[in-house]
Amino acid sequence: MADSSNELTRPVKRLGDRIFSGTALGAGVLILVTLAGVGLFLTIEGLPGFTADSSATQPADNFVGLAGPLVFGTVLSATLALMLAVPLAVGVALFISHYAPRRLSQGLGYLVDLLAAVPSVVYGLWGIIFLAPKLVPIYRWLENNVGWIPFFSGPTLASGRNMATVAVVLAVMILPIITAICREIFLQTPTLHEEAALALGATRWEMIRMAVFPYGRSGIVSAAMLGLGRALGETLAVTLVLSPAILYSFNFIGAQNPSTIASNIALQFPEASGLEVSVLIATGLVLFLITFVVNFAARAVVNRRSEFSGAN
């Protein structure tokens, strides 16, 4: 990084360059050290938890019995949230970048950015007090009319605190971050590409499909992964909104919903002691690894697609 300058020309190096490259290097190293430190902490503190017996892994019999449903719940809630948020975010971003009048688009952009600044506890309270009861009639309808689909077998809680509500709250939470990035990407589409498409007789939608999407595809994936990261680790909103249990279930509107790792830690940590703490930290390590895997996967997708993005 520091010596990426061309060796042949041997550029002049002033004191400022040295200081800056030093601090930049330091900052980069610090990130790695922090990450390694956290990984180390989780591993050391959590290691006894992996082999804990049933006394510390209540209500499951062993660590796998506890962590399995938690991983399932974490991935499920985040995936559902992503499925709701990404199409909406792409739509909002397209509207701001390509459809809205300039003045409106600026205001909208600010508004979306503002949404990202709302703390998760506020989303959680909104979800449990306002949103969940409002969704109950929809859940009841789903339960009564399409209850034969396993996703909607119910029974719905009168408070509406289930996986579907969590997915909606999480989707709202990750919407701004995805929208903001997509908007920036779409704005970067080379005007020449767009004009070329229009000149070939494309309508505005066809232009977006032919020029904007191919150019921004890897960016959309990156944005989605950022959102997924937030959804995976979201704690408070899930804790407040979900009616949790340790089980595997695809029933999105039932009373018993698979809990998530972060929310389970928040719920059980205050009263935990000894080995129970190790078990919770071990589940934290699992979450840490999941986010790693998700990010590597995202990076792989982005890299594979980057050559065809039309950006070069």
Add this chain to the structure above:
Amino acid sequence: MIKTPLHRRTAAPLAAAVALGLGLSACSASNEESSGGSSESGSSSSSELSGTLSGAGSSAQEAAMAGWRKGFQEMHPDVTVNYDPVGSGGGREQFIAGESLGFAGSDAFLEGDELKKAQKRCGGDVVEIPAYVSPIAVIFNLPDVSELNLKPETIAGIFAGEITNWNDEAIAADNPDADLPDLDINPVHRSDESGTTDNFTSYLDATAPDIWTVGNIEVWPGKLGGEGADGTSGVVQSVQSGEGSIGYADASQAGDLGTASVGVGEEFVSYTPEAAAKVLEASSQTEGRGETDLAYDLARDTTESGVYPIVLVSYQIACPEYSDPKQAELTKAFLEFAISKEGQAASADSAGSAPIPSSVAEKAQTALDAIKTS
């Protein structure tokens, strides 16, 4: 081009995980911080107390502790009392580990290995007194029903998911005058590990073992069904928002919700602080313990008239001897205040707890007398 900075942004989920990890480490660090000791030079006249007293443990006691601390510090302005609500297990652990704590608050009395370790730490019998009795109310949300009688078997059936409708015969039989609706019952339980769940299931386990088959538990097992909610406030909120819901919560938090009268023997007892405190009188002390160790085997299945058996009893654990006489003095004075009439009134005020019966308070006072202060 534009892509490079974007890819870097994928580091944010990692950062989130990092933050989670840091948060955890911060939490566990704060657990260990609650030292304090009692290092204050001050005037050493025995009438005027000064210094810092540290305790940790049960989070159920937190509100009561606030009342005791306030009252105690009004009497002794130079004393600072710290209480870290890390949870009962954590409090016992810290108490056993060393002298940083003057006392620990615990929803369960010491047993087995922990008792031996605590005795070793104290160099003799431990001092254990029940200072906090908190009634657990069975709260329900039925707009047209103001009074509800439930037998233990019925409560167990409801929370085990076997009785699912409010017009079930088992409920109707005990409530001939009530207009019970044809409505699904939605049982609400705590989703966090909690002493309330522990005591509630201990009651069900003792009174209706045939129906309540999962025993005495602290974390609700998923197979029983029902809605899970975070903390006492979460349970109350869920019951309030859903017609047909029933839950269990600290009686002081029940608010406007109906509270069920529970079957004891042939009658139904509604919750009052006095009825709850009577449990201690009806119970016998655990055998094979030192004189200062007032552990009670709660008579959940008592048939004695006028006793409300669903209670949470939380103990204060202390040592008869401390290497630091000041710590001994402060611990003794503070716990004496806690079990005194004023102290119990203070906790009833701040936490809605039930004042301990005078017979128990007398025994506790005798136990506290064993703490050597010089």
